[in-house]
Amino acid sequence: xxxxxxFGAGFMPELPEVETVARGLQKSIxxxxxxxxxxxxxxxxxxxAALEQHLPGRQIESVERYGKFMLLRLxxxxxxxxxxxxxxxxxxxxLVHLGMTGQLAPCAAAQPCxxxxxxxxELDDGRELRYTDPRRFGRMAYLTGAxxxxxxxxxxxxPLLVSAEEFASCIRSRNAQIKALLLDQxxxxxxxxxxxxxxxxxxxxxxxxxxxxxxKKQAQVLRRVLQDVLRKAIxxxxxxxxxxxxxxxxxxxxxxxxxxxxxxxxxxxxxxxTIQRMIVAGRxxxxxxxxxxxxxxxKKGKRRGRVRNG
DNA sequence: CTCGATCCCTGGACGC
DNA sequence: TGCGTCCAGGGATCGA
Numbered sequence: 001x002x003x004x005x006x007f008g009a010g011f012m013p014e015l016p017e018v019e020t021v022a023r024g025l026q027k028s029i030x031x032x033x034x035x036x037x038x039x040x041x042x043x044x045x046x047x048x049a050a051l052e053q054h055l056p057g058r059q060i061e062s063v064e065r066y067g068k069f070m071l072l073r074l075x076x077x078x079x080x081x082x083x084x085x086x087x088x089x090x091x092x093x094x095l096v097h098l099g100m101t102g103q104l105a106p107c108a109a110a111q112p113c114x115x116x117x118x119x120x121x122e123l124d125d126g127r128e129l130r131y132t133d134p135r136r137f138g139r140m141a142y143l144t145g146a147x148x149x150x151x152x153x154x155x156x157x158x159p160l161l162v163s164a165e166e167f168a169s170c171i172r173s174r175n176a177q178i179k180a181l182l183l184d185q186x187x188x189x190x191x192x193x194x195x196x197x198x199x200x201x202x203x204x205x206x207x208x209x210x211x212x213x214x215x216k217k218q219a220q221v222l223r224r225v226l227q228d229v230l231r232k233a234i235x236x237x238x239x240x241x242x243x244x245x246x247x248x249x250x251x252x253x254x255x256x257x258x259x260x261x262x263x264x265x266x267x268x269x270x271x272x273x274t275i276q277r278m279i280v281a282g283r284x285x286x287x288x289x290x291x292x293x294x295x296x297x298x299k300k301g302k303r304r305g306r307v308r309n310g
Numbered sequence: 311c312t313c314g315a316t317c318c319c320t321g322g323a324c325g326c
Numbered sequence: 327t328g329c330g331t332c333c334a335g336g337g338a339t340c341g342a
Binding site for chain 2: 101136137174175176
Binding site for chain 1: 333336339
């Protein structure tokens with residue numbers, strides 16, 4: 001039985017999933033004007049009053065992805081006389097992060113509201129754009145001009161656009177675990193737990209390897225497989241777990257291609273060894289112990305004491 | 311700079 | 327069946 005949306009563990013909004021949602025919204029709501037805003041729970045919104053004050057009257061010019069954020073580009077708005085009030089004379093953006101369980105989709109205004117709907121944007125064509133998020137791990141912020149620019153500089157390069165040189169330098173200059181680096185949005189924007197594990201499996205790199213330990217060749221390979229995984233996942237409309245359906249009622253398909261994530265105890269597709277799970281950088285990490293050798297097995301023959309662990 | 315711990319929050323899975 | 331417990335995760339924050 002298909003439902004328009006399913007919540008819970010079915011959906012992890014990483015780059016490919018957010019890209020899928022953003023493309024869907026670009027088709028369905030770009031060009032529409034926001035008539036009014038209604039708010040429910042607001043603890044995930046930076047400045048709720050700003051949404052109510054500044055969004056009505058603005059047109060949604062485009063919907064873009066920025067890392068795991070969606071960026072709704074909004075027109076400037078004028079008052080009834082066609083003059084521009086200072087504050088609203090500039091173009092602005094609504095930043096939306098889906099967290100773990102966020103959904104942003106338009107529907108007929110008459111349609112019953114899903115549980116955990118927290119924001120309603122009334123559109124000029126009679127529909128409503130609704131934000132639903134059971135866990136409220138998402139984020140919403142209205143930003144303009146310098147504040148918006150400043151916010152966007154907090155993030156690293158887009159993994160699909162980053163050059164080989166830039167990728168290698170921002171990874172190999174860091175001593176943190178590679179898994180932590182891939183998840184760090186200030187290093188690269190958009191990679192989450194699933195695609196970090198999938199790309200590390202493909203690159204045959206253990207999640208606990210240090211950035212500084214990677215050879216130039218390994219960095220090159222990692223970038224290539226990461227981009228490949230992300231592109232293929234976008235083509236497949238993202239990964240659905242359980243029965244998640246996207247804004248157009250279609251499930252993503254990429255979970256069929258997972259080689260590591262969620263496969264604890266199953267056989268490695270490459271070598272047949274048993275996929276293991278361990279916590280790295282505070283997150284479940286799935287890897288093949290044979291294809292992705294642990295960095296810790298290199299203590300034999302080295303009796304010169306390394307610096308104490310603390 | 312980097313680490314781990316803690317918290318946020320709800321629903322799903324699992325054990326009894 | 328129902329209840330309790332654990333777990334999932336992105337990110338902010340704090341202390342070490």
